Amino acid sequence: MRIHIGGDHAAYELHQSLLAHLRDAGHDVVDHGPFGYDAQDDYPVFVLRAAEAVAAEPGSLGVVLGGSGNGEQMAANKVSGIRAALAYSVELASLAREHNDAQVVSIGARFTAEDLAKEIVDTFVATKFSDEARHSRRLGMVSAYENTGDLPALPELDAR
Numbered sequence: 001m002r003i004h005i006g007g008d009h010a011a012y013e014l015h016q017s018l019l020a021h022l023r024d025a026g027h028d029v030v031d032h033g034p035f036g037y038d039a040q041d042d043y044p045v046f047v048l049r050a051a052e053a054v055a056a057e058p059g060s061l062g063v064v065l066g067g068s069g070n071g072e073q074m075a076a077n078k079v080s081g082i083r084a085a086l087a088y089s090v091e092l093a094s095l096a097r098e099h100n101d102a103q104v105v106s107i108g109a110r111f112t113a114e115d116l117a118k119e120i121v122d123t124f125v126a127t128k129f130s131d132e133a134r135h136s137r138r139l140g141m142v143s144a145y146e147n148t149g150d151l152p153a154l155p156e157l158d159a160r
Contacts, residue, residue: 006032006050007065008043011109014117015065021118044075051076054103062104063121069108076104088112093120097127099135
């Protein structure tokens with residue numbers, strides 16, 4: 001599996017650990033930086049490159065890392081076609097893939113122990129989208145909104 005990874009200084013140590021972990025598991029990992037510790041670096045520089053690479057390579061996945069994971073998730077979600085999920089548990093990582101077909105997982109290094117982060121990433125990579133009709137329908141609504149700006153139709157009360 002091709003996995004793109006990017007982060008910032010707040011997650012530099014976790015970034016390095018996950019690079020080794022994913023490579024040891026046999027994945028083709030593309031490191032989008034940072035390539036050294038710099039307390040003044042800015043996560044969008046690295047996270048946007050990782051998310052763009054995922055968008056350009058269907059079937060690949062991404063891991064973005066920061067102090068909380070929030071800004072990194074928000075930045076990745078600005079890339080057209082990307083669905084990035086903040087995960088701080090294995091269950092959230094699984095649901096992000098299974099129900100939302102997320103291609104990028106965001107993890108906050110200041111709030112996630114290294115062993116748990118490895119479990120989150122392993123689960124995210126191993127879990128497939130369920131392709132259930134209700135999940136596909138919902139993703140279709142989000143994609144349509146992203147492309148056109150039109151809100152989904154409101155349901156009729158009698159139809160439910």
